[in-house]
Amino acid sequence: MNIKSQTPTIRSYGTPSIYGGANLWFIKNGYWYFKNYDSEQPDKNRGPVATGDFAPDYSATLFTGKGSFQRNLDLLNERINIIHKELSYWDLYRITDSVLTEESFPAVISGLAVGNSAVINCDTFTYNNQRYHRGDVIVKINDSEEVWIKSINAGSFMPIGFSENQGLYTLEFEYQEGEGVATTVSGLQIASVGNSIYGYSYEKDNLGTEQFPMEYLGTDATPIKPVVKSFILSNNGYEEIVLDDDLIVSSSSNDWVLNLTGKPGDKRIYIQVK
Numbered sequence: 001m002n003i004k005s006q007t008p009t010i011r012s013y014g015t016p017s018i019y020g021g022a023n024l025w026f027i028k029n030g031y032w033y034f035k036n037y038d039s040e041q042p043d044k045n046r047g048p049v050a051t052g053d054f055a056p057d058y059s060a061t062l063f064t065g066k067g068s069f070q071r072n073l074d075l076l077n078e079r080i081n082i083i084h085k086e087l088s089y090w091d092l093y094r095i096t097d098s099v100l101t102e103e104s105f106p107a108v109i110s111g112l113a114v115g116n117s118a119v120i121n122c123d124t125f126t127y128n129n130q131r132y133h134r135g136d137v138i139v140k141i142n143d144s145e146e147v148w149i150k151s152i153n154a155g156s157f158m159p160i161g162f163s164e165n166q167g168l169y170t171l172e173f174e175y176q177e178g179e180g181v182a183t184t185v186s187g188l189q190i191a192s193v194g195n196s197i198y199g200y201s202y203e204k205d206n207l208g209t210e211q212f213p214m215e216y217l218g219t220d221a222t223p224i225k226p227v228v229k230s231f232i233l234s235n236n237g238y239e240e241i242v243l244d245d246d247l248i249v250s251s252s253s254n255d256w257v258l259n260l261t262g263k264p265g266d267k268r269i270y271i272q273v274k
Helices: 068-082 105-112
Strands: 003-006 027-028 032-035 046-049 095-099 117-121 126-128 128-134 137-142 144-149 155-165 167-179 200-204 208-213 229-236 237-241 247-252 253-258 270-273
Touching: 032 068, 105 117, 105 126, 167 247, 200 208, 229 247, 253 270
Parallel strands: 003 144, 095 117
Antiparallel strands: 027 032, 032 046, 117 137, 126 128, 137 144, 155 167, 200 270, 208 253, 229 237, 229 270, 247 253
């Protein structure tokens, strides 16, 4: 086998599509607004009156009236920009096989058809004085030649030390090529509950408040303000919405208080707190 090495750029790996869930409109005071709301010029980006179903694909259409031609061109241009798909190397390399063991590597690569490729899916190994890692891709470009696309991450970060200083904890990592070995770090304890990415979630059919305890940072016990996002259920799954002044976050003693003062029609609101 004549395997040539090729170092990919970050562009080779593509970027995710931003088509799904893209929404150029948001609602405020019963009107649809295109991308932003200018408090000094409230009619600048204002679209048609909302119909009540709060679905941008049906309620918000093109602008009308004086000066609408250029604004509609801007809107259509934005829509064209978000309707695209970036291809990753998974799409372009036609991965049809995988190397599951070091011993199977020669047979798998030799059996590839031209234009197809195989991904290394086993522990690091050496073949013909070349070291292959999990995630590497071998592409067959003709009957006698292959291209070796090295994976971006050919190793792992492993914890090597843990220390504490005045309530601040430091966990040190070291990069090691290959699969690495298990390392035990003493003195590190993680709570058994409350470690999810989103600590709290609520479903609200009606207006009202919800409370959850504060978390603090540093020796001066600075309250960590939560990140709060709101969603409604649409045909495409959960669609994030901006409630502006209708969802207020305030503090009360040792708790944060979420106050939902308004919402779109009879929609159920899903709230996530990080």
